[in-house]
Amino acid sequence: xxxxxxxxNVNKWVDEMIALTKPDKVVWLDGSEEQLDALRAEACATGExxxxxxxxxxxxxxxxxxxxxxxxxxxxxxxxTSKKEDAGPTNNWCDPKEMYAKLTPMYDGVMKxxxxxxxxxxxxxxxxxxxxxxxxxxxxxxxxxxMAIMTRMGVQAFKNLGDSSNDFVRGLHSKADVDPEKxxxxxxxxxxxxxxxxxxxxxxxxxxxxxxALRIASYQGKNExxxxxxxxxxxxxxxxxxxxxxxxxxxxACGKTxxxxxIPPETYTKKGYKVWTVGDDIAWxxxxxxxxxxxxxxxxxxxxxxxxxxxxSNYNALASTRKNTIFTNVAINxxxxxxxxxxxxxxxxVNATEWKGAKVNGPEYIAEGNHLAHPNSRFTAPxxxxxxxxxxxxxxxxxxxxxxxxxxxxxxxxxxxxxxFNWQHGTFVGSIMASETxxxxxxxxxxxxxxxxxxxxxxxxxxxxxxxxxxxxxRILGDxxxxxxxxxxxxxxxxxxxxxxxxxxxxxxxxxxxxxCEDAVDAVETPIGYEPKPEDxxxxxxxxxxxxxxxxxxxVDKQLWLDEAKGIEEFYSKFGxxxxxxxxxxxxxxxxxxx
Ligand code: GTP
Ligand code: SPV
Ligand code: MN
Numbered sequence: 001x002x003x004x005x006x007x008x009n010v011n012k013w014v015d016e017m018i019a020l021t022k023p024d025k026v027v028w029l030d031g032s033e034e035q036l037d038a039l040r041a042e043a044c045a046t047g048e049x050x051x052x053x054x055x056x057x058x059x060x061x062x063x064x065x066x067x068x069x070x071x072x073x074x075x076x077x078x079x080x081t082s083k084k085e086d087a088g089p090t091n092n093w094c095d096p097k098e099m100y101a102k103l104t105p106m107y108d109g110v111m112k113x114x115x116x117x118x119x120x121x122x123x124x125x126x127x128x129x130x131x132x133x134x135x136x137x138x139x140x141x142x143x144x145x146x147m148a149i150m151t152r153m154g155v156q157a158f159k160n161l162g163d164s165s166n167d168f169v170r171g172l173h174s175k176a177d178v179d180p181e182k183x184x185x186x187x188x189x190x191x192x193x194x195x196x197x198x199x200x201x202x203x204x205x206x207x208x209x210x211x212x213a214l215r216i217a218s219y220q221g222k223n224e225x226x227x228x229x230x231x232x233x234x235x236x237x238x239x240x241x242x243x244x245x246x247x248x249x250x251x252x253a254c255g256k257t258x259x260x261x262x263i264p265p266e267t268y269t270k271k272g273y274k275v276w277t278v279g280d281d282i283a284w285x286x287x288x289x290x291x292x293x294x295x296x297x298x299x300x301x302x303x304x305x306x307x308x309x310x311x312x313s314n315y316n317a318l319a320s321t322r323k324n325t326i327f328t329n330v331a332i333n334x335x336x337x338x339x340x341x342x343x344x345x346x347x348x349x350v351n352a353t354e355w356k357g358a359k360v361n362g363p364e365y366i367a368e369g370n371h372l373a374h375p376n377s378r379f380t381a382p383x384x385x386x387x388x389x390x391x392x393x394x395x396x397x398x399x400x401x402x403x404x405x406x407x408x409x410x411x412x413x414x415x416x417x418x419x420x421f422n423w424q425h426g427t428f429v430g431s432i433m434a435s436e437t438x439x440x441x442x443x444x445x446x447x448x449x450x451x452x453x454x455x456x457x458x459x460x461x462x463x464x465x466x467x468x469x470x471x472x473x474x475r476i477l478g479d480x481x482x483x484x485x486x487x488x489x490x491x492x493x494x495x496x497x498x499x500x501x502x503x504x505x506x507x508x509x510x511x512x513x514x515x516x517c518e519d520a521v522d523a524v525e526t527p528i529g530y531e532p533k534p535e536d537x538x539x540x541x542x543x544x545x546x547x548x549x550x551x552x553x554x555x556v557d558k559q560l561w562l563d564e565a566k567g568i569e570e571f572y573s574k575f576g577x578x579x580x581x582x583x584x585x586x587x588x589x590x591x592x593x594x595x
Contacts, residue, residue, distance in 0.1 A: 003028065004028045004030060004118075004120060004155045004158060005120070005155075005158040005161070005163070006163045007158065007161060007162070007163050007164065007165070008164070009164075009165070009166045009168070010120075010135055010158075010161070010168065013135070013170050014026075014118055014135070014137065017116070017137045017172055018116065020104065020107050020108060021107050021108075021109065021110050021111040021116060021137075021139075021172075021174060022108075022109045022110075022111060022112050023111035023112070023114055023115055023116035023139065024111075024112065024113055024114060024115065025115040025116070026115070026116045026118060027115055027116070027117050027118065028117075028118045028120075029117060029118065029119045029120065029144060029148075029153060029154055030154050030155045031148070031153050031154015031155055031156060031157075032154070036144075036145065036148055039141050039144055039145065040061065040145065042141065043061070043141040043142070043145070044061070048063065048141060048142060049061040049062065049063050049141070049142065049145070049326075050062040050063070050332070050337075051337075052327070052332075052337050052338065052339065053336050053337040053338050056336065056338050057322065057323065057325070057337075057338060057339070058323045058324070059323050059324035059325075060321075060322075060323065060324065060325045060326070060327065060339075061145070061325075061326050061327070062326075062327050062328075062330075062332060062339065063142050063326060063327070063328050063329075064328070064329060064355065064356070064357055065200055065201045065328060065329060066178050066200070067356055068178070068180045069178055069180065069183075069199050069200055069201045069204075070201060070329060070374050070376055070377075070442075071201065071202070071376045071439060071440055071441050071442045072185075072201075072202065072203040072204055072210070072252075072440065072441045072442070072457065073180075073183055073185065073199065073204060073441070073442050074441050074442070074443070074457050075092070075442075075443075076092075076183050076184055076185060077091075077092060077185040077186075077187075077457065078091070078092045078093065078094050078099060078184065078185070078186045078187065079091040079092070079093055079187050079189065079215065079460055079461070080093065080094050080095065080096040080099045080186055080187065080188045080189075081093070081096070081188075081189060081190060081461070082095070082096060082190060085462060085578070086461055086462055086465075087461065087462065088459075088461065088462030088463050088464060088465070088575070088578065089462075089463070089574040089575060090456055090459065090463045090574075091459070094186075096188050096190070096191070099186055099188075099195075100188075103184060103186065103195055103197065106176065106182060106184075106197055106198075107172065107174060107195075107197065110139070110174045110176050110197075111139045111174060114139040115139065116137050116138070116139060117137065117138050117139070117140075117141070117143070117144045118135065118136075118137050119135065119136045119137070119138065119143075119144060119147050119153060120133070120134075120135050120153070120154065120155065120157040120158055121133070121134050121135070121136065121147060121151035121152060121153040121154075121157050121208055122134075122151065122152040122153075122156070122157040122160050123151060123208055123212060123213050123217070123284075123298035123299070124152075124284065124296050124297075124298045124396075125152070125296065125394045125395070125396045126152055126156050126157070126159060126160060127159070127160065127396050128296060128396035128397070128398075129396065129397075130226070130284050130286055130294075130296045130298075130396075130398060131160055131296070131298070131396070132160075132167070132168075132169065132212075132217065132220070132298075133157050133158070133160050133161040133167070133168040133169070134151075134157075134168060134169040134170075134171055134207065134208050134212050135168055135169070135170060135171065136171035136172075136173060136207045136208065137171070137172055137173065138171075138173040138174070138175075138205070139173075139174050139175060140173070140175050140200055140205065142200060142326075143173060143200070143205050143206060145326060146206050146303075146326060146380050147206060147208060149300070149301035149324070149325075149326065149380050149381070149382050150206055150208060150209060150299050150300060150301040150303060150380065151208045151299065151300055151301075152300055167192075168192065169192045169193070169194065169207075169212045169216055170191075170192060170193045170194070171193075171194045171196070171207035171208075171211065171212065172193075172194070172195045172196070173195075173196045173197070173205050173207055174196075174197050174198075175197075175198065175199065175200040175205070176197050176198045177198065178198055178199065178200055179198045180198070182197065182198045183197065183198040183199050183204075184196070184197050184198065185199070185204050185211065187211055187215045187216055187460055189215070189216055189219035189220075189460045189461060192216065194207050194211045194212060194215075194216065196211065201328075202303060202328070202378060203303075206303070208298075208299075209281075209282070209299070209303065210457075210458055213228060213282045213284070213298045213299065214228055214229075214230060214282060214455070214458035214459075214460070215458055215459070215460035216460055217284065217298075217460070218455070218458070218459055218460045218461065218466065219460040219461045221284070221469070222461060222465065222466070222469045225286070225287075225476070226284065226285060226286035226287075227283075227284070227285040227286070227469070227470075227473060228282070228283075228284050228285075229247070229249055229282070229283050229284075229285060229453065229455070230249050230250075230251075230256075230281065230282060230453070230454040230455055230458055231247040231248055231249045231256070231279070231281075231282065231283040231295075231404075231454075232247065232248050232250075232256040232257070232259055232260035232277075232279055232280050232281065232283070233245060233246075233247050233260070233277075233278035233279040233283050233295045233297055233399065233401075234246060234247075234248075234259065234260050234261075234262075234275055234276065234277055234278060234390075235275070235276035235277075235278060235390050235392065235399065236273065236274075236275055236276075236510060236514060237272075237273065237274040237275070237276060238272070238273060238514075239271050239272035239273065243276065244402045244403075244514055244517070245278070245295065245399040245400060245401050245402060246401065246402060246403040246404070246405060246482075246510065246513065246514075247283050247285070247295055247401055247403075247404050247405070247482075248404070248405035248406070248407065248487075249404070249405070249406050249407070249430070249433075249453050249454040249455070250406075250407045250408060250435075250454055251408055251409070251433075251435040251438070251440075251451045251454045251456075252438055252440030252441065252454075252457075253305050253376070253438035253439060253440040254407065254408055254409055254435060254438065254454075254490075255407070255489060255502070256280055256281055257280040257281070257302060257304045257305065257314065257317055258313065258314050258317070258502075258503060259506055260277045260278075260279065260280040261275070261277050261280070261314055261315075261316035261317050261320075261386065261388055262275050262314075262503065262504050262506060262507055263275070263315055263316065263388075263504045264504060264507040265504050265505055265507060265508070265541055265542075266541055267538060267540040267541045268507055268511070273507070274388070275388060275507070276388055276389070276390035276391070276392070277316070277383075277386055277388050277389055277390055277393075278295070278296075278297050278390045278392060278393055278399055279295075279296075279297025279298075279299065280297075280302050280304065281299065281302070281303070282297065282298055282299055283295045283296070283297060284296050284297075284298050284398075285398075285401065286398070287473075287476060287477060287480075288397065288398070288400065290400075290480075291477070291478070291480045292400045292401070292477075292480045293400070293401045293473075293477055293480070293481065293482055294397060294398035294399065294400055294401065295398050295399055295401050296395075296396075296398040296399075297383075297393070299383070300382070300383050300384075301380055301381055301382050301383050302317065302320060302379070302380070302381045302383060302386070303378055303379075303380050304317055304321075304378060304379050304381065305376065305377075305378060305440070306327065306330050306339075306341040306344075306373055306377045306378055306379050307341045307342040307343060307371075307373055307375055307377060308342070308343045309321075309341070309343075309344070309379075310343055310344050310345060311345075312503075313343070313503050314503070315387075316386055316387050316388050317379075317381075317386075319385070319386070319387050320379075320381040320382070320383075320385040320386040320387075321379045321381045321385070322385070323385060324381075324382055324385065325379050325380060325381040325382070325385070326379070326380040327339045327377070327378075327379050327380075328377060328378045328379075328380070329355040329373065329374040329376070329377035329378070330355060330372075330373040330374075330377040330379075331348075331349065331352050331353060331354050331355055331362070331372035331373045332349075332352065332353040333349035333351065333352060334349070334351040334352065334353060334359070335349065335350075335351050340352065340362070340372060340373065341372065341373035341377055342366075342371060342372065342373055342375075348362030348363050348365075348366055348372055349362045349372075350362055350363065352365070352372055354370070354371075354372045354373075355371070355372065355373050355374045355377060360372075374439075375439035375445075376438075376439040376440055401482045402482055402483070402514070402517045403482050403483050403484070403485055403513050403514070403516075403517050404426070404430075404482045404483075404484050404485070405484075405485045405486070405487055405513065406429055406430045406433050406453065406454070406484070406485070406486045406487070407433075407486060407487040407488055407489070408433050408434060408435030408436075408451060408454070408488065408490075409435045409436040409438075409488075409490040410434065410435065410436070410448075410488050410490060410491070411436070411490065411491065411492045411496075412491065412492075412557065412560060413434075413557070413560045413561065413564055414486060414487075414488035414491075415488065415491075415528075415531060415553060415554045415555065415556060416487065416488060416489075416491070416500060416509060416537070416550065416553040416554055417485060417486070417487045417488075417509045417512065417513070417531070417532060417537075417554075418485065418486055418526065418528055418529040418530060418531045418554075419483060419484070419485050419513075419516055419523060419529050419530040419531075420483075420484040420485070420486070420529050420530075421529060421530070423471075423474035423477070423481045423484065424471060424474060424582050424586065425484075425529070425586055426474075426483075426484025426485075427467060427470045427471055427474065427484075427582070427583070428582075428583050428586035428587070428590075429484060429486050429529065430452060430453040430470070430484070431452045431453070431467050431583055432450070432452070432564070432568045433450070433451050433452055433453060433454065433486075434448050434449060434450045434451060434564075434567070435448070435449065435451050435454075436448055436490075437449055441457065450567070450568075450571045452466075452467070453466075453470075462575075462578050463575065463578075464575040464576075464578025464579050464580065465578060467579075467580050467583055468578075468580045471580055471582055482517075483513075483516060483517050485513050485516075486529070487506075487509055489502040489506060490502075491553055499545075499549065499552070499553060500545075500553055501542065501545065505542065508537055508538045508539070508542075509537065511538060512532050512536055512537055515536075516530070521536055522536075526556055527556065527558070527561070527590065527593035527594045527595075528556055528561065528590065528593075531554050531556075532550075532554065534547045534548070534550040534551040534554060535547050537550045558594055558595070561590075561594055562591075562594055565587065565590060565591050565594065568587055569587060572584065572587065
């Protein structure tokens with residue numbers, strides 16, 4: 001075993017994890033291609049991964065998880081703080097001592113007969129003042145290969161840590177027996193520690209992602225004066241070459257990857273507009289030297305939802321997956337060893353293997369009402385593959401943020417877009433977010449639930465304190481704070497069809513948002529915030545959508561909003577005296593304005 005760092009804190013902790021899990025062998029990941037290649041070959045030899053068509057999908061691998069292990073498990077995810085109130089009413093809580101005592105025997109000897117991989121990684125560009133180091137130990141090659149795409153992984157990560165710092169996040173993962181009854185995803189924010197066991201899927205096991213970059217990082221951000229958010233980051237280049245950056249928080253599977261990589265409609269491209277992707281899922285935000293808010297993407301790849309991704313809906317995401325990508329739980333076309341998922345194209349493979357591993361006739365299987373790919377099947381693609389990756393992607397200082405956008409899936413209530421009156425009201429707008437649930441987490445799909453700032457499953461401390469932190473950041477940023485907006489691409493007509501075309505056409509809404517940030521367009525004051533005049537949303541080149549359609553999409557149904565206010569009040573009441581007074585005031589003002 002070769003140590004990769006002299007840092008005694010890292011080495012001592014890894015020694016403890018070895019003593020606990022008792023692997024046969026320990027391998028430190030240095031990040032070299034040779035080492036990763038050997039692991040790819042090993043995983044293909046054991047059947048853990050399947051090699052795809054080297055000509056059509058060079059460097060691409062396929063992986064299938066157990067059918068009981070296909071999404072995040074929110075009911076088995078815990079925030080373990082010494083005091084229960086520090087986890088708050090929206091998190092599962094357990095006393096840290098009790099949780100360590102419960103899990104330690106489960107980890108005892110769990111890696112006997114297996115290899116432990118020690119993965120050093122950086123969340124954020126190497127050398128960035130906003131970056132943070134993590135070390136994950138795992139018994140899964142799938143985790144190693146995904147972390148190699150999703151993070152800056154290998155010995156380079158230790159550069160940021162140095163030889164003596166203790167500021168790294170300790171991640172212990174074992175797939176154990178992948179027993180859903182014994183599955184735990186546990187954050188110990190006070191110890192910079194994450195323990196995950198009995199899963200081998202995505203956000204449960206790629207510990208740099210949701211566990212660290214959101215749950216642990218949100219807690220660190222509160223204590224250190226920055227923010228970790230479930231947000232995409234994109235740059236909009238205007239015809240004069242100037243680029244403005246916005247971030248957007250939507251719940252899981254509600255369109256972040258799509259918006260982050262959008263291709264503007266022709267009415268914009270012919271004028272010279274372009275969109276640049278900085279991030280598609282997570283943003284770390286901190287005030288810069290000039291007092292503005294700056295954002296980095298702590299990740300270096302995309303763990304994106306496959307179904308629905310196609311040439312038309314998200315050309316750039318699809319292009320990102322054409323090499324060096326891992327596909328999880330999609331379908332295989334056995335004729336040429338390529339991949340397929342719902343809505344990729346209209347030709348499901350006849351000679352298919354569906355996501356659970358059965359050989360089926362694709363068209364017939366679908367006609368019988370089955371999915372070939374799991375609805376939460378994913379691709380893990382390197383960000384550098386993305387045709388529209390921002391030149392600022394690796395900028396250690398991040399990019400300045402002009403606007404923050406909230407949004408979710410709402411069939412009726414929320415209008416296409418509105419702007420908050422100010423930062424405090426914007427914090428309120430984020431706090432009252434709600435969305436219909438998706439396949440990204442286990443549980444019922446399509447049920448409306450409150451999901452403040454899209455952080456319900458990801459806030460590592462009391463959500464009331466988190467809102468307090470948002471308000472505090474607004475005070476620090478003052479008049480340099482980004483403007484805050486809310487969008488909804490998912491209003492439906494009476495037949496349940498989406499009215500707004502969405503995808504690339506969402507540029508038309510971003511356009512209005514930027515104009516508002518530049519004070520270049522008027523707005524209409526409504527009880528819920530500022531809305532566009534319908535004619536200020538560009539519908540040039542849209543089929544079947546007129547200014548009248550836009551008027552409908554912007555309508556605010558007072559009765560629905562009064563009902564909404566009741567739902568908010570009920571939700572807020574869970575937080576007791578942790579609810580910031582400013583938000584209670586905003587709710588009263590909303591009710592007054594609704595009359
Ligand atoms: P996570 O990775 O789970 O955080 O998801 P995400 O927020 O990145 O969502 P993603 O962009 O992958 O989109 C999820 C689903 O929403 C896909 O099925 C998309 O096709 C669909 N979707 C995305 N944008 C739009 C839109 O503007 N309109 C409509 N109707 N659907 C959209
Ligand atoms: C999400 O669910 O928001 C994701 C996928 O981005 S996972 O990494 O599984 O959390
Ligand atoms: Mn996400």
